[in-house]
Amino acid sequence: MAWIDEPIALLEKRYNYQPRAFLWRGRRHAVYAVEARWVATWRLWQRIERTYWRVRCQDGDLYDIYQDLGAN
Numbered sequence: 666m667a668w669i670d671e672p673i674a675l676l677e678k679r680y681n682y683q684p685r686a687f688l689w690r691g692r693r694h695a696v697y698a699v700e701a702r703w704v705a706t707w708r709l710w711q712r713i714e715r716t717y718w719r720v721r722c723q724d725g726d727l728y729d730i731y732q733d734l735g736a737n
Contacts, residue, residue, distance in 0.1 A: 671690075674688040674689075676688055683699055683718070684696050684718055684720055684730060694722045694723075694724075694726070694728070695723045696720045697721050697722055699719070700719045700721055700727070701718070702718050702719075703716075711735075712735070714734040715731040715732060715733050715734060717729055717731045
């Protein structure tokens with residue numbers, strides 16, 4: 666799996682926080698299942714805190730997406 670750090674648009678949430686659908690490169694992806702969730706925090710020149718989600722979409726593709734908690 667290649668790591669591509671590109672912005673996505675979160676279109677829908679489940680339970681008011683869990684990703685349900687997102688837009689990436691002009692294509693809508695419906696989330697079939699959340700396979701994992703974790704939070705990573707580190708400090709470089711500033712503190713960075715992100716919530717990561719490993720999601721499987723309805724087409725079977727697997728994505729790691731994140732929310733930058735500092736920038737939202």
